Amino acid sequence: MPRFCANLGFLFTEVPFLDRFERAARAGFTGVEYMSPYDYPAAELARRLRDNGLQQVLFNLPSGDWATGERGLAALPGREAEFRDGVERAIDYACELGCTQVNALAGVPRPGLRPQEIRLTLLGNLRHAASRLAEAGIRLLVEPINSRIDMPGFCIDTPKKALSLIESVAEPNLWLQYDVYHAQIMEGNLARTLEANLERIAHIQVADVPGRHEPGSGEINYPYLFALLDRLGYAGWVGCEYRPQAGSEAGLGWLKGVAPAPAMPRAEALAAG
Numbered sequence: 001m002p003r004f005c006a007n008l009g010f011l012f013t014e015v016p017f018l019d020r021f022e023r024a025a026r027a028g029f030t031g032v033e034y035m036s037p038y039d040y041p042a043a044e045l046a047r048r049l050r051d052n053g054l055q056q057v058l059f060n061l062p063s064g065d066w067a068t069g070e071r072g073l074a075a076l077p078g079r080e081a082e083f084r085d086g087v088e089r090a091i092d093y094a095c096e097l098g099c100t101q102v103n104a105l106a107g108v109p110r111p112g113l114r115p116q117e118i119r120l121t122l123l124g125n126l127r128h129a130a131s132r133l134a135e136a137g138i139r140l141l142v143e144p145i146n147s148r149i150d151m152p153g154f155c156i157d158t159p160k161k162a163l164s165l166i167e168s169v170a171e172p173n174l175w176l177q178y179d180v181y182h183a184q185i186m187e188g189n190l191a192r193t194l195e196a197n198l199e200r201i202a203h204i205q206v207a208d209v210p211g212r213h214e215p216g217s218g219e220i221n222y223p224y225l226f227a228l229l230d231r232l233g234y235a236g237w238v239g240c241e242y243r244p245q246a247g248s249e250a251g252l253g254w255l256k257g258v259a260p261a262p263a264m265p266r267a268e269a270l271a272a273g
């Protein structure tokens, strides 16, 4: 069974943000993720993690002005200084929270920009962030987000584009964040993509399609995918980034149905140490 963490932007929203840590721990989670820690002092977030025995699994680099429609800065020409300041801010938070991976949202470039200009900006920003974060022992992730429903105009909207970007950036510290919900909407071919790229995937997120609700509420065969991840030996976290249909705790029933990982044969276990 993969290690699941609770996304506090999606789960336990019945209570104020800082109270969600306790709710997640009480529901049995040992890790949490959320998009943005920056509205809260890092020391306060660290206390909530500590008090509830939780690990901070992931958060995003500062992503611009969300209220005006910005969805990340990495691909926005002219915003490089802000992007770099964001990398430093993320490092400060990650160090205080003990978090070893952060996600860079590429963004929605304004219409009329030349594709080459967007690409060069993205390459430069990701190269800088990947090497700067590596110095701090933190992985940089890039997440393809669907442009059909959730983020029209988002420039890295398929796993294929993200993988090709990772190849072009050519930094060992740049990894794929594979959100199964977005991937299903844009590309499908989930099992084969996971299999073929697992060594580049540092983090996975789940929700079903349509609706972005609990695994099992839609068309994706999650029992098959979770068993596949176990079989492939996926060692990362799986973030529960879905909108509960009828309350967060009530919606956790699907987790009980996830089969435990098969025990390693004795010879393999000994070889793995």
Ligand SMILES: O=C(O)[C@@H](O)C(=O)CO
Pocket (backbone or CB within 6 Å): 035, 060, 103, 105, 143, 145, 179, 182, 205, 241
């Ligand atoms: O899939 C998502 O929406 C998130 O993982 C995110 O970071 C951007 O909204």
Ligand SMILES: [Mg+2]
Pocket (backbone or CB within 6 Å): 143, 179, 205, 241
């Ligand atoms: Mg996601």
